[in-house]
Amino acid sequence: MGAMEIERIEGGVTAAKGFMAAGCEANVKYKNRKDMAMIYSQTPCLAAGTFTRNVVKAAPVLWDKEMVEHSPFIQAVVANSGIANACTGEEGRQYCGQTAQAAAKALGIPEESVLVASTGVIGMQLPMDKITAGVKTLSGMLSDTKEAGTQAAEAIMTTDTVSKEMAVRFRLGDKTVTVGGMAKGSGMIHPNMCTMLGFVTTDAAISKELLQEALSEDVVDTFNMISVDGDTSTNDTLLLLANGEAGNEKITEKNEDYRLFCAALHEVTESLAKMLAGDGEGATALFEAHVVHAATKEEARTLAKSVICSSLTKAAIFGHDANWGRILCALGYSGVNFDPERIELSLVSEAGNILIYQNGKASDYSEEEATKILSCPAVTALVDMKMGEAEATAWGCDLTYDYVKINADYRS
Numbered sequence: 001m002g003a004m005e006i007e008r009i010e011g012g013v014t015a016a017k018g019f020m021a022a023g024c025e026a027n028v029k030y031k032n033r034k035d036m037a038m039i040y041s042q043t044p045c046l047a048a049g050t051f052t053r054n055v056v057k058a059a060p061v062l063w064d065k066e067m068v069e070h071s072p073f074i075q076a077v078v079a080n081s082g083i084a085n086a087c088t089g090e091e092g093r094q095y096c097g098q099t100a101q102a103a104a105k106a107l108g109i110p111e112e113s114v115l116v117a118s119t120g121v122i123g124m125q126l127p128m129d130k131i132t133a134g135v136k137t138l139s140g141m142l143s144d145t146k147e148a149g150t151q152a153a154e155a156i157m158t159t160d161t162v163s164k165e166m167a168v169r170f171r172l173g174d175k176t177v178t179v180g181g182m183a184k185g186s187g188m189i190h191p192n193m194c195t196m197l198g199f200v201t202t203d204a205a206i207s208k209e210l211l212q213e214a215l216s217e218d219v220v221d222t223f224n225m226i227s228v229d230g231d232t233s234t235n236d237t238l239l240l241l242a243n244g245e246a247g248n249e250k251i252t253e254k255n256e257d258y259r260l261f262c263a264a265l266h267e268v269t270e271s272l273a274k275m276l277a278g279d280g281e282g283a284t285a286l287f288e289a290h291v292v293h294a295a296t297k298e299e300a301r302t303l304a305k306s307v308i309c310s311s312l313t314k315a316a317i318f319g320h321d322a323n324w325g326r327i328l329c330a331l332g333y334s335g336v337n338f339d340p341e342r343i344e345l346s347l348v349s350e351a352g353n354i355l356i357y358q359n360g361k362a363s364d365y366s367e368e369e370a371t372k373i374l375s376c377p378a379v380t381a382l383v384d385m386k387m388g389e390a391e392a393t394a395w396g397c398d399l400t401y402d403y404v405k406i407n408a409d410y411r412s
Contacts, residue, residue, distance in 0.1 A: 005170050006264050012165030014149035015180030017203040017245035018042045021148045022141035023155030026134030028127060029082030029120060034155035036131070037079045038138035039199055040107060044073035045241040047115070048212035050219045052236035058086030060116045061237055063096040071112040074241055077199060078103050078135060079117040079156050081184070086122040086234040095126045102132040106139035117197050117237050119158055119184065121411055153182035156197055159406055160184050164275040166268045172248040172257050177204045179264045183272040185233075196223060196276060198238040200268060204261055205244035206251040214262050215240045222269040225301065225394040226277040227309045240265070277308075277395035278378070282402025287317045288380040292391045299336045300385075300392035306334035307381055308396030317379055318398035322347060322370035324356045327381055344384040349376035 014021050019041050026036040049068040051061050067074065078099055085092045100114035118126070142148070153163035167180035181200035206214075215238070223238060244250070251257050278286035289307035294300035307313060310330035316323040324345050332340070341360035346353055351373045355363045373379070 005260060006168050006267055007170065008267070009167050009169055009178070011146045011167040012149040012153055012180050012182040013039050013199055013201045014144050014146060015167035015169075016178040016201045016243070018243050019201045020142040020144045021152035022138045022143065023151030023153070024134060024137045024141060026080070026130050026137070028080050028130055028134070029124075034151060035081045036134040036138060037152035037155035038103070038135070038142065039077040039152060039201065039241070040142050041075050041201070041241060041243045043243045043245060044075050044113065045243045046206070046208040046211055047074040048208070048215040048240040050215055050238045052233060054234050054236070056087065056234045058084055058118060058235040059088055059092040059096050060085055060118045061235060062093065063100070064115045064117070064237060064239065067112055067115055068239070073113055074115055075109045075113040076103050076107055077115045077117065077239060077241075078138070079119075079197060079199075080126070080131060080134070081156050081158050082120040083118060083124045083126050084120045084122050084235050085118040085126050088123070088125055091125060095128055095131070098128055099131055099135065102135040103139070106136055115239060117235075117239075119156065119197050119235055122234060149180070149182065153184075156182070156184040158184065159281050160279055162279055164272055164279070166271040166275075168264050168267050170260055170264050172204070172246070172260065175246050175248040177246040177248055177261070177264070178202065179204070179268050181268045181272055183276055185276045196233065196236045196238070198223065198269070198272060200238070200240045200265065202240070202242045203244065203246040204242050204251065205246065205248050206242050206261060210251055210254070210258060211240060211242050214258070214265055218262065218266050218269055221392070222266065222273045225305065225392070226273050227305065227394070227396045274395050277397055280397035280403070281406045282400040283397035284400060285317055285376070285398045286378040287314065287396045287398055288378065288393060289383065290380055290391070290393045291383045291385060293387060294385045294390040294392070295388040297390045297392060300390045301394070302334050302336050303331055303383065303385070304392045304394035306330045307383070308394045311399055314396060314399035317374060318400050320371045320374040322356055322365075322367060322374060324362065327383070328357065331383065338385055338387060342386045344386070346382040347373050348380040348382050349373045349378060351376050
């Protein structure tokens with residue numbers, strides 16, 4: 001299947017037919033910035049979700065898991081930034097219900113068709129007067145424009161420096177199908193399903209079972225392959241809503257239509273995942289580890305993830321220092337068995353490609369050339385295991401002084 005069949009377009013969560021969004025200033029915690037978002041579908045949606053594997057799960061995660069699994073349909077999502085509503089006990093759980101109630105009333109839909117999401121400081125209770133007022137404001141602002149989607153994407157940001165949106169379209173039969181999404185997350189990013197919130201909307205007609213399967217399988221190679229700091233958040237949530245408005249023949253089996261849908265979904269999620277990694281707190285570079293010729297896919301993922309999670313390697317990337325020993329070290333403690341004499345390491349960026357390690361020792365390379373390659377905004381460590389045919393890519397960022405500054409007083 002050629003990538004030509006999938007076309008990137010402008011927009012995010014409002015790109016697909018029938019979806020509206022809004023973002024507003026509700027003063028949940030931040031002043032003078034948007035901090036509440038709403039996504040609404042004019043027709044009921046089937047929903048799929050993947051959530052944090054942290055044992056400490058925030059109240060909204062528990063609410064959404066319940067609704068995605070048991071509610072007959074979903075029609076709206078309400079998200080806030082500033083306060084995570086995590087470790088907030090029974091009170092926090094009740095606030096999820098109250099948020100859903102407020103949205104249900106404002107939009108004229110059932111309470112169990114509303115999903116909620118929060119991101120921000122752990123342990124603080126939500127100011128429900130501000131949340132309910134925000135819900136009312138948002139419901140009056142809903143629009144299907146590209147700008148409305150961007151406002152929603154801006155409203156879910158915490159320490160992110162840019163909003164993150166992506167959309168694609170493709171043909172199924174004689175119908176045009178669209179998949180669009182937005183995400184946030186800059187610190188506490190080490191998803192195991194980051195604080196990562198992701199919302200993807202599509203007008204595809206597809207069964208709930210296949211929608212969930214497409215998402216669960218996709219996340220393994222996209223959002224679960226990024227790390228900013230190794231901390232798995234309490235609030236990670238990725239939601240996928242499908243309203244069937246495109247009018248394609250409903251996808252109920254794993255045929256060519258399903259494969260094309262999965263490819264389009266992957267295009268959106270991988271792009272968003274890379275945006276998250278590149279905008280890690282304090283980051284100056286996107287750092288990618290691409291492992292090729294590994295024995296198995298699982299081992300390739302483990303090796304790639306180990307490299308981008310290494311604080312020493314991330315610090316070396318920040319310093320534009322080709323310290324290949326740190327990459328080798330991270331591969332060595334990953335838990336995967338291999339022969340260090342056989343593998344090859346290269347550094348790649350838009351400035352060039354340089355082989356730095358082979359035959360068990362440093363290759364004859366120019367440090368000056370290596371520094372030039374490492375001075376680009378996106379840098380790849382290419383690891384050739386020479387063991388098999390499997391490959392995987394993981395994304396992270398460099399580790400900078402600013403990461404510590406941002407996180408030394410995050411609550412203030």
